[in-house]
Amino acid sequence: MPQLAEPTLAEGEPAKSPPARRNQATLIERFAGPAFLVVMFLVFAALQPDTFPTYNNLIAVANNQTITALVALGLLVPLAAGVFDISIGGILTLSVILSTLLFQTTDGDMPVPVVILATLGVGIAAGLFNAILVVRLRIEPFIVTLGSGSVFIGISQLIANGKVISEHIPQGFTDLGRDEPLGIPAPLIYVGVLALILGYVFVMTPLGRKIYATGANREASRLAGVPTDRILYLAFMTSGVCAAAAGLLYAMRIGAGQPEVGGQYLLPAYAAAFLGSTMIRPGRFNVLGLLIGLAIIAIGINGLQLNGIPSWVIPTFQGAALILAVVLTKLRGLGR
Amino acid sequence: MALLELHSISKTFPGQRALSGVGLEVGAGEVHALVGHNGSGKSTLIKILSGFHEPDPGSGPATLDGRELRFGDPDGVQAAGIRFIHQDLGLADGLSILDNLKLGSGLYRTAPGWRIRWRDEREDARRRLAELGLEHLHPDDDVNRLGAVERTEVAIARALQDSDAVRVLVLDEPTAALPDEEVGRLFALVRRLVGRGVGVVYVSHRLEEVFDLADRVTVLREGTVVHSSPVAAVDRRTLARLIAGGEISAPQRAVAAADAETRDELLAFAGVSTDNELHGADFSVRAGEVVGLAGLSGSGVHDVPRALLGDAAVSAGEIRVGGAAVRTLGPTGIAALGVAVVPAGNHRKRIAGLSVRENLTISDLGPFWSAAHFHHRGERAEARELLDRFGILPPEPERPIELLSGGNQQKVYVARLLRTAPRVLILEEPTQGVDVGGSADILRFIGEAARESGVAVVLCSSDLEDLVGVCHRVLAFRGGKVAAELVGEAATREAIVEECYLAEGGPTHAAAS
Numbered sequence: 101m102p103q104l105a106e107p108t109l110a111e112g113e114p115a116k117s118p119p120a121r122r123n124q125a126t127l128i129e130r131f132a133g134p135a136f137l138v139v140m141f142l143v144f145a146a147l148q149p150d151t152f153p154t155y156n157n158l159i160a161v162a163n164n165q166t167i168t169a170l171v172a173l174g175l176l177v178p179l180a181a182g183v184f185d186i187s188i189g190g191i192l193t194l195s196v197i198l199s200t201l202l203f204q205t206t207d208g209d210m211p212v213p214v215v216i217l218a219t220l221g222v223g224i225a226a227g228l229f230n231a232i233l234v235v236r237l238r239i240e241p242f243i244v245t246l247g248s249g250s251v252f253i254g255i256s257q258l259i260a261n262g263k264v265i266s267e268h269i270p271q272g273f274t275d276l277g278r279d280e281p282l283g284i285p286a287p288l289i290y291v292g293v294l295a296l297i298l299g300y301v302f303v304m305t306p307l308g309r310k311i312y313a314t315g316a317n318r319e320a321s322r323l324a325g326v327p328t329d330r331i332l333y334l335a336f337m338t339s340g341v342c343a344a345a346a347g348l349l350y351a352m353r354i355g356a357g358q359p360e361v362g363g364q365y366l367l368p369a370y371a372a373a374f375l376g377s378t379m380i381r382p383g384r385f386n387v388l389g390l391l392i393g394l395a396i397i398a399i400g401i402n403g404l405q406l407n408g409i410p411s412w413v414i415p416t417f418q419g420a421a422l423i424l425a426v427v428l429t430k431l432r433g434l435g436r
Numbered sequence: 437m438a439l440l441e442l443h444s445i446s447k448t449f450p451g452q453r454a455l456s457g458v459g460l461e462v463g464a465g466e467v468h469a470l471v472g473h474n475g476s477g478k479s480t481l482i483k484i485l486s487g488f489h490e491p492d493p494g495s496g497p498a499t500l501d502g503r504e505l506r507f508g509d510p511d512g513v514q515a516a517g518i519r520f521i522h523q524d525l526g527l528a529d530g531l532s533i534l535d536n537l538k539l540g541s542g543l544y545r546t547a548p549g550w551r552i553r554w555r556d557e558r559e560d561a562r563r564r565l566a567e568l569g570l571e572h573l574h575p576d577d578d579v580n581r582l583g584a585v586e587r588t589e590v591a592i593a594r595a596l597q598d599s600d601a602v603r604v605l606v607l608d609e610p611t612a613a614l615p616d617e618e619v620g621r622l623f624a625l626v627r628r629l630v631g632r633g634v635g636v637v638y639v640s641h642r643l644e645e646v647f648d649l650a651d652r653v654t655v656l657r658e659g660t661v662v663h664s665s666p667v668a669a670v671d672r673r674t675l676a677r678l679i680a681g682g683e684i685s686a687p688q689r690a691v692a693a694a695d696a697e698t699r700d701e702l703l704a705f706a707g708v709s710t711d712n713e714l715h716g717a718d719f720s721v722r723a724g725e726v727v728g729l730a731g732l733s734g735s736g737v738h739d740v741p742r743a744l745l746g747d748a749a750v751s752a753g754e755i756r757v758g759g760a761a762v763r764t765l766g767p768t769g770i771a772a773l774g775v776a777v778v779p780a781g782n783h784r785k786r787i788a789g790l791s792v793r794e795n796l797t798i799s800d801l802g803p804f805w806s807a808a809h810f811h812h813r814g815e816r817a818e819a820r821e822l823l824d825r826f827g828i829l830p831p832e833p834e835r836p837i838e839l840l841s842g843g844n845q846q847k848v849y850v851a852r853l854l855r856t857a858p859r860v861l862i863l864e865e866p867t868q869g870v871d872v873g874g875s876a877d878i879l880r881f882i883g884e885a886a887r888e889s890g891v892a893v894v895l896c897s898s899d900l901e902d903l904v905g906v907c908h909r910v911l912a913f914r915g916g917k918v919a920a921e922l923v924g925e926a927a928t929r930e931a932i933v934e935e936c937y938l939a940e941g942g943p944t945h946a947a948a949s
Binding site (some may be wrong): 190303305306309310312315316317319320321322323324325326327383384398 | 648745767768771779781784785786787788789790794798799800801802804805808809810852853856
């Protein structure tokens with residue numbers, strides 16, 4: 101645990117802490133999260149040996165998190181670049197309504213790939229809209245996306261006319277969210293592919309480094325030659341397209357569009373991202389950490405529910421996880 | 437007995453003696469000017485007086501009216517009647533003059549129900565402003581709509597609101613942000629205060645102001661008082677010499693750029709004006725040359741890097757690199773032309789949250805990226821090599837950048853850009869906040885880059901030693917243009933200070949908008 105009593109370093113003062121001690125702390129920090137996940141798993145497995153540690157239950161728990169995972173993975177890019185995007189719930193809602201409405205108004209005649217591409221395109225456009233306000237007009241990302249997210253929900257309600265859209269959704273579309281090739285639910289494959297792509301970008305490309313640099317100090321990175329404006333455009337468009345993909349997945353799995361679905365995914369996405377930033381690569385938003393964070397939240401809730409704990413636990417658990425993650429980050433910063 | 441007396445004040449910062457045995461006396465109704473070059477200890481002394489810093493044990497005493505002041509006690513200083521106007525005025529933008537005046541003075545007068553008695557407050561503010569001769573300030577105006585001089589006046593009015601209690605007023609470079617024609621109004625206000633028996637400590641860079649306003653002058657150099665006398669007893673040239681350091685230092689340049697004339701001109705400013713401080717600056721720098729830019733704040737020196745980085749808009753003239761006009765100013769635009777700028781200010785260079793290695797390589801990741809693969813091993817090897825070459829301590833590439841000392845961080849930022857092999861390198865205050873050894877190293881790297889790689893180097897520095905130590909030429913800026921060029925042996929500390937300080941008409945600012 102970092103020591104709170106240690107005085108913070110004044111500007112330009114040489115550091116005194118021995119490196120060996122810090123590296124040890126880092127090792128514990130890095131794997132405390134995964135270790136906690138394992139312990140929690142074992143505890144629930146011991147408490148409910150017949151229901152909890154079964155293949156079906158675990159696959160169902162994982163499958164239930166796929167929509168959140170898509171949103172959260174996309175969110176990782178703006179967070180790593182140092183900006184908030186809270187319009188993702190709105191974009192998700194818009195995507196659900198838009199894709200189902202395109203089928204309903206064409207009596208299911210519109211080809212599935214066209215609907216998917218059009219919906220993803222709208223997600224990118226929504227991200228572009230956020231980015232223009234943030235980059236060109238220099239408005240706080242939090243405010244921009246708080247407003248735009250609400251606008252996207254409003255547009256969704258307008259075009260849905262307040263109704264649930266469930267007619268003429270072709271099976272070719274819903275199958276994409278329900279198939280289980282080789283016994284693995286298709287949504288898990290989508291999440292795996294997106295996680296691999298983002299992990300590759302973050303760790304194995306100069307772009308990933310530039311995203312982290314932008315998030316660490318935008319002005320200094322800009323002066324060092326990082327195209328920070330372009331990074332921000334990319335960040336918002338990535339979170340936009342991922343939220344749209346999550347909306348498509350929702351429509352595929354439910355086979356209907358309700359105009360008030362997006363809000364429930366915002367908090368778990370943030371909780372997982374922040375929890376993930378405290379492990380594996382502490383201090384940095386990272387893909388593996390996010391997936392483990394998501395697993396901690398999902399398994400925690402599932403295990404508690406199997407033990408008969410009521411549903412109000414879910415938001416409490418998610419919120420507590422988010423606060424805990426931020427507190428851990430803060431303590432780490434103070435320990436420096 | 438003087439009104440305010442400071443005796444033998446010493447202050448040591450880690451690795452640096454900022455003040456040793458400094459004394460200062462200010463009489464009632466007297467303006468005492470405190471002058472000295474950057475780093476001479478002026479602001480440290482002011483901060484000790486204000487209670488922000490505590491002096492070394494054994495310093496003092498400090499007395500006001502013969503009563504001893506406690507060090508490190510801002511409230512006590514305030515209660516004793518000493519007021520400060522800092523360079524950053526500390527006004528709350530977006531609030532009215534009235535609200536800003538109330539900021540320092542406690543509570544608003546209220547009617548039942550905690551309703552503020554606005555009419556009384558407004559009347560009160562108007563009366564207090566009138567007392568100071570500031571009738572032109574309206575209590576309801578927003579401070580962010582005011583010009584620079586009005587803002588300074590509001591700050592003074594706020595400092596002086598319980599005017600009967602004020603004994604000493606300390607003004608720290610109050611005219612730095614003021615256009616010349618406005619300075620007179622500020623002086624009139626100061627003279628009115630002096631007429632009421634207030635003692636004034638006036639910190640300034642501008643010698644003409646010292647002669648206009650002050651009764652006594654004290655010169656600080658390297659933390660000691662080198663001169664203290666009535667203003668009438670010195671002339672400007674003597675004062676400049678005292679600030680610079682008296683003896684003429686022998687320039688110790690590694691190489692005189694004898695063949696500079698034949699080299700390519702790599703960077704040229706042709707009649708460049710910015711919307712800020714530059715007003716038709718003309719100069720050029722050739723390959724292998726180190727050119728120093730010297731000037732007081734507001735002289736335009738710092739607009740040279742700002743213009744290149746796109747942070748100050750060029751309104752006239754042309755910036756040329758390698759003979760061709762630069763079309764896109766800004767970090768990435770000029771980087772494509774082989775121009776690198778190391779800006780001043782740690783927060784504009786330090787990418788905290790990234791490691792030393794990542795901070796070193798961020799400006800060019802191309803060498804590590806091939807076949808869709810990032811060569812982390814190659815990056816680590818190069819980082820280690822850079823740490824070694826630039827003597828950065830400790831040589832641990834994975835250390836968080838914020839855990840390095842100021843000097844070692846600065847080396848990282850210089851190395852970051854030198855490894856991109858620029859043709860032109862501009863450094864803004866590269867040795868500010870850097871210890872002596874680190875400064876020498878950084879200057880050596882700069883000299884080597886010019887000599888061995890033919891880099892055209894521009895050094896914007898307020899440190900005379902830096903300029904004298906490595907520059908082939910020094911350009912003195914005044915009023916937004918190059919006022920004098922000092923070549924080789926002629927660029928002595930004394931000559932640089934004289935050219936920078938001794939403006940005949942003072943800097944010619946455009947009227948404040």
